[in-house]
Amino acid sequence: MFQNDLLQGKRILITGGGSGLGKSMGRRVLELGATLVICGRRETVLAETRAEFDADFPGRTRAIPCDLRDAARVDALVEAIWEEGPLDALVNNAAGNFLARTETLSPRAVDAVLAIVMHGTTYVTLACGKRWLAGQHPGNVLSIVATYAETGSPYVVPSAMAKAGVLAMTRSLAVEWGGRGIRLNAIAPGPFPTEGAWSRLVPNEAMDRAWMNKIPLGRVGEHRELTDLAAFLLADGSAYINGEVVVIDGGEWLKGAGQFSLMEALSDDDWAAMKGR
Ligand code: HXC
Numbered sequence: 029m030f031q032n033d034l035l036q037g038k039r040i041l042i043t044g045g046g047s048g049l050g051k052s053m054g055r056r057v058l059e060l061g062a063t064l065v066i067c068g069r070r071e072t073v074l075a076e077t078r079a080e081f082d083a084d085f086p087g088r089t090r091a092i093p094c095d096l097r098d099a100a101r102v103d104a105l106v107e108a109i110w111e112e113g114p115l116d117a118l119v120n121n122a123a124g125n126f127l128a129r130t131e132t133l134s135p136r137a138v139d140a141v142l143a144i145v146m147h148g149t150t151y152v153t154l155a156c157g158k159r160w161l162a163g164q165h166p167g168n169v170l171s172i173v174a175t176y177a178e179t180g181s182p183y184v185v186p187s188a189m190a191k192a193g194v195l196a197m198t199r200s201l202a203v204e205w206g207g208r209g210i211r212l213n214a215i216a217p218g219p220f221p222t223e224g225a226w227s228r229l230v231p232n233e234a235m236d237r238a239w240m241n242k243i244p245l246g247r248v249g250e251h252r253e254l255t256d257l258a259a260f261l262l263a264d265g266s267a268y269i270n271g272e273v274v275v276i277d278g279g280e281w282l283k284g285a286g287q288f289s290l291m292e293a294l295s296d297d298d299w300a301a302m303k304g305r
Contacts, residue, residue: 029256034263036061039115041106043096043152044122046073048222049172049254053119056255057262058085065109067094068122096122096148106155114163117262118156120149120171120194125187126228138186145190150197153212157201160210167210170261171198173273175216175281184229195273202271211270213261218277220249245278 040057044050045066054064058081068074071093078091094105109115124144128137153169160167176184177191198212205212219239221230230236240246257276260266275281283289294302 030060030259030263032060034060034259038062038117038262039065039113040117040119040262041065041067041109041115041152041156042119042121043148044068045119046070046077046091048121048224049217049220049251050119050121051077052251053121053255053258054081054089055084056252056259058088060259062088062262064089065092065115066090067092067096067105069093069095096152097143099147099151102148102151103155106152106159110159114159114165115156116166117168117170118152119258119262120152120169122148123172123187125184125225127183127231129183130185133186141186142190145187146193149190149194153197153201157205157210161205161208164209167205168262169198169201169210169212170258171195171212171214173198173214173216175218175275175277177214177216177273179281179285198273199271206270211267213269213271214273215254215257215261216273216275216277217254218243218249218275218280220251220254242283243278243280244283247278249276249278 035057038057038061040062042050042054042064045054045064046068050066054066054077058064064081066074066077066089074091074093078089081089092105092108094101096102122144124141149171156167156169159165171194173191173195174187176188177195180192181188195214198214201210202212230239239248254276257274261269261274
């Protein structure tokens with residue numbers, strides 16, 4: 029889809045880059061010539077991913093353990109990165125989420141999700157943003173949200189609140205910082221199975237089949253489809269896109285919203301009878 033040097037010379041931080049979609053995006057930006065920093069909570073996961081990346085792209089990945097809920101650690105992480113030079117882009121990918129009936133959530137459960145997704149994302153964005161502004165260096169922030177950032181969703185309420193907050197941050201700072209060389213965009217992915225999210229969000233096979241019925245294209249997303257969208261938004265060629273959220277979900281959320289979507293259950297005979305009436 030792209031020339032292999034699309035991201036040559038770019039230095040990119042992907043939070044939660046040790047696993048899942050973050051790892052897939054990391055591999056793709058390396059393929060396209062970038063150098064990469066990944067951070068995450070689990071040191072062994074990060075080390076394994078870095079070793080994997082080093083085997084294919086020697087010496088181009090740095091891995092730094094960090095829990096984004098801790099603002100001081102986030103600042104130390106970003107400071108350590110900047111000691112070797114400024115980043116060109118930040119991908120806010122790290123997230124935490126689980127399915128639960130909302131009335132059963134403890135305060136700690138609410139805090140766990142809000143602290144990672146909303147506070148953590150804000151801490152990293154500010155830590156990078158203030159350094160970009162001080163150094164008059166251009167910056168690019170890409171945040172992974174969800175289609176329910178716009179619609180809300182039952183059973184993932186703290187995540188929906190936090191993702192809505194990240195989207196509001198994206199749109200707000202796109203205006204506040206856009207004129208000073210920093211642009212911000214978001215991607216709202218539909219179902220892109222990963223071990224971390226899927227084991228938490230799709231509890232059994234019946235639910236897995238129900239998911240397929242929600243998606244007009246009749247399939248889940250392939251990681252490559254999402255990582256190429258991310259690469260496009262990280263590349264200089266998309267420089268005029270600022271404050272946008274790009275949905276990539278096979279039409280899933282629109283199918284949920286469309287008033288007559290349920291008519292797909294009608295048979296040919298039903299349609300003929302309707303026409304006759
Ligand atoms: C109810 C739960 C729970 C569950 C945890 N808690 N899981 N409550 N239902 N399923 C409660 C705990 O009981 C505890 O509260 C509190 O949350 C903190 O739990 P801990 O396990 O101590 O916290 P922590 O180790 O920080 O882990 C929490 C987490 C975890 C980060 C949210 O689930 C996690 O590590 N997730 C991995 C990352 C992840 O979720 N990725 C998927 C993101 S998908 P008490 O009161 O009991 O102490 C996404 C978008 C999906 O964001 C879009 C799909 C289309």
